Amino acid sequence: MRLNLVLELMDVPGQLVKVLEPIGSLGANLVTVIHKRDYKTENGKVPVQLTLEGELEDLKNVVKRFEEMGFTITQMDDVILKEKISTIFFGHIIDNDLRDTMDRINDLDGVSIVGCEIKLDGEDRSTALLNIEADIGLKQFIFDKIEEIAEEKDILVINEV
Incomplete structure (x- = not known):
């Protein structure tokens, strides 16, 4: 199963690495990362688009971990959240x-x-x-x-x- 996410990250060193860590450790695979630091949202955060693959339960666990880590998920599978x-x-x-x-x-x-x-x-x-x-x-x-x-x-x- 594939899951497309858009997250908002603070523009500080280490944020991208921090968001990528739980993906593999929870059994999902990273397919695509689009990280354009030259574009920022109104609140000064950088949108990062991720495409993940894995079993449904593994993907749910990744999303849950992102939320626990305080990352804002603004879109999931092209649905604005x-x-x-x-x-x-x-x-x-x-x-x-x-x-x-x-x-x-x-x-x-x-x-x-x-x-x-x-x-x-x-x-x-x-x-x-x-x-x-x-x-x-x-x-x-x-x-x-x-x-x-x-x-x-x-x-x-x-x-x-």
Whole structure:
């Protein structure tokens, strides 16, 4: 059986070797690796495409190990598993505890903030751009939760369309 994966790796020495280690040790074979360091995702990670062969159980064990090791699998057999979402907060975001806002978003199952850019305007209102990575199919749920948080904190939120 063959399995195609796309993983996101941090752009630091040793990451590719680290991701390749469990493949052979768990009984699978590596067929193809496409690793283009000159291309990075919005969160600064490098996508790596792997094609593996092996018994179904061995391939499942490899995927499980990747997840245990903290690697993000964005595609499996051409099915997108993660999606990128951007949202903008505008208002007194620092005064209304940006940390709490981000923690509440990160606490949602299958959701992780992968980037945050803040523009401060002195004592006036500020702007924060949040880049979020989420399991596929959660976009509307996330937007609804973000709207709840923003309404509670009297912050304007602009979600992507």
